[in-house]
Amino acid sequence: MSASARLILGAWGVAVAGYVLVITGLIAGGRTMLVARLIFRLGPPALALVLACAVAWALRGFLVQPHLRTPANVLITLTGLTGVLLIPAALLRPRLDVAQLRAAVSRDLPTGTQANRIETYLDSLRISYSSAVPSRGGGPVAWTIQASVQDLRRPHLLSDGIFLEFRLDSSFKLIEADVQESWTMP
Numbered sequence: 001m002s003a004s005a006r007l008i009l010g011a012w013g014v015a016v017a018g019y020v021l022v023i024t025g026l027i028a029g030g031r032t033m034l035v036a037r038l039i040f041r042l043g044p045p046a047l048a049l050v051l052a053c054a055v056a057w058a059l060r061g062f063l064v065q066p067h068l069r070t071p072a073n074v075l076i077t078l079t080g081l082t083g084v085l086l087i088p089a090a091l092l093r094p095r096l097d098v099a100q101l102r103a104a105v106s107r108d109l110p111t112g113t114q115a116n117r118i119e120t121y122l123d124s125l126r127i128s129y130s131s132a133v134p135s136r137g138g139g140p141v142a143w144t145i146q147a148s149v150q151d152l153r154r155p156h157l158l159s160d161g162i163f164l165e166f167r168l169d170s171s172f173k174l175i176e177a178d179v180q181e182s183w184t185m186p
Contacts, residue, residue: 012076014050095155098162102179105164115145115172122147122164132168141175143168159183 062069109118115132122129129147145168150161160182167175 009076012079096149096162097155098179098181101162101164105177105179109166109174109177111174111176113174115143115166115168115174118145118166118174127164129164132172135167140169141167142170143172155181 062073109121119129119131127147127149129145132143132145135141135144145166147164147166148161154161162179162181164180165178167177169175
């Protein structure tokens with residue numbers, strides 16, 4: 001087996017390791033023990049660098065040795081190149097932290113904030129919401145606005161998402177806000 005063929009196979013191995021790291025990171029949400037946190041922090045740049053070198057050597061091998069241009073080798077190299085682009089994109093994407101979002105909401109939306117200001121705030125964070133609907137419960141709460149983050153920004157892959165509820169009085173002013181993460185799995 002030539003050196004270029006070994007590098008192509010190595011690129012495939014690094015890509016598989018990178019995808020395993022990505023899946024583990026998505027499931028665990030980066031909230032693991034200290035050693036795994038170090039791996040999650042240093043792993044993506046190291047994998048991307050090794051994978052980029054392997055792909056560069058494989059492309060060099062394609063140019064120098066035409067017999068390596070088989071469909072399988074081209075597919076392996078393209079998979080490696082895709083890994084170089086996807087590993088950092090998947091692991092470095094922004095995630096929302098429930099505690100930080102809760103603190104931001106209580107800081108930026110004090111009691112008495114108008115409903116239209118709440119909707120503007122949610123729009124600025126790209127959080128989907130429903131318009132104010134009449135509340136089912138009695139008491140001072142007359143209206144509620146429901147909002148949720150159920151895309152890849154949620155803190156963990158296995159959570160349902162982050163759900164926000166804004167309780168308003170009859171004049172559409174904020175009484176209280178609730179921010180919770182929901183899980184369907186134990």
